[in-house]
Amino acid sequence: MNELRITNLSKTYRNGVQALQDISLQIPKGMFGLLGPNGAGKSTLMRTIATLQQADQGELQLGNINIKTHPAELRKVLGYLPQQFGLYPSISSEMLLNHLAVLKGILNRKERKEIVEALLHRVNLYAVRKQKLGEFSGGMKQRFGIAQALLNSPKLLIVDEPTAGLDPVERNRFYNLLSEVGEDTIVILSTHIVEDVKELCTRMAIMNQGKLIIQGNPIEIMESLQGRLYEKTIPKHELQQYKQAYQVISSRLYLGKQIIHVISDSYPGSHFNAIEANLEDVYMHRILNN
Numbered sequence: 001m002n003e004l005r006i007t008n009l010s011k012t013y014r015n016g017v018q019a020l021q022d023i024s025l026q027i028p029k030g031m032f033g034l035l036g037p038n039g040a041g042k043s044t045l046m047r048t049i050a051t052l053q054q055a056d057q058g059e060l061q062l063g064n065i066n067i068k069t070h071p072a073e074l075r076k077v078l079g080y081l082p083q084q085f086g087l088y089p090s091i092s093s094e095m096l097l098n099h100l101a102v103l104k105g106i107l108n109r110k111e112r113k114e115i116v117e118a119l120l121h122r123v124n125l126y127a128v129r130k131q132k133l134g135e136f137s138g139g140m141k142q143r144f145g146i147a148q149a150l151l152n153s154p155k156l157l158i159v160d161e162p163t164a165g166l167d168p169v170e171r172n173r174f175y176n177l178l179s180e181v182g183e184d185t186i187v188i189l190s191t192h193i194v195e196d197v198k199e200l201c202t203r204m205a206i207m208n209q210g211k212l213i214i215q216g217n218p219i220e221i222m223e224s225l226q227g228r229l230y231e232k233t234i235p236k237h238e239l240q241q242y243k244q245a246y247q248v249i250s251s252r253l254y255l256g257k258q259i260i261h262v263i264s265d266s267y268p269g270s271h272f273n274a275i276e277a278n279l280e281d282v283y284m285h286r287i288l289n290n
């Protein structure tokens with residue numbers, strides 16, 4: 001069970017939106033980041049892998065399981081944390097996890113108790129296991145979401161936009177938890193937040209408008225812009241002029257000043273500074289040029 005193989009996957013919704021266009025990816029054990037703006041097709045891909053919907057064309061294989069022909073086999077080894085994750089607000093995390101464990105077929109009471117306790121420890125919610133889920137913070141809810149996704153010791157864990165709305169401390173704790181899981185599981189993290197991928201993933205892909213734009217490891221991907229990226233601080237009112245004269249991939253305000261990043265194959269002159277590319281630069285460049 002060492003690899004998820006996605007081959008030539010395509011999906012067009014009835015309204016004509018081509019959400020997946022000939023996507024091929026091989027995803028080994030570890031943390032895999034799937035990055036793209038809203039509407040890129042990430043959720044469609046995640047839901048298709050999770051057997052919640054079907055593609056029009058293409059193949060999906062996890063190790064020796066053909067996901068299209070044997071969806072039930074896939075579900076046995078799948079953990080899934082969807083984007084919208086409903087919780088019963090008036091019961092405790094321990095009770096809900098126990099209940100979900102029954103639904104997942106862990107019927108032996110003693111075994112179930114051990115599994116539930118171990119998971120609550122693992123996601124660092126043991127101390128608050130009796131507290132109502134409705135009182136949990138966003139980060140605690142997401143960690144509970146991981147606990148329920150891990151109930152069946154999955155070989156493949158899919159997490160869809162898990163860090164939206166988390167504060168930096170909670171986000172960090174969540175990253176650590178996912179990294180640990182990624183040591184012996186294929187983890188696909190779908191996100192529009194570049195930092196999630198930069199911090200966590202050994203491999204990644206960028207999607208936009210249903211297409212796969214680039215895949216590889218984040219360092220190699222960043223190197224694709226090396227030697228072509230320049231920065232300059234400019235007066236705010238000159239931004240439009242610069243956009244017309246140069247290939248501006250990002251502009252941001254820092255302490256009241258406008259800083260722009262431009263791509264150029266040779267030194268653009270006029271006091272630009274050469275800088276190292278980061279993943280945000282690559283992302284912006286690829287999304288704008290797609």
Ligand code: ADP
Nearest residue numbers: 013015017019037038039040041042043044045
């Ligand atoms: P992402 O997860 O990257 O935001 P989605 O997979 O949710 O992207 O959406 C990809 C595209 O497909 C979007 O244009 C979206 O509006 C469209 N889409 C998603 N789900 C449906 C659906 N059930 N019916 C029609 N169009 C859909």
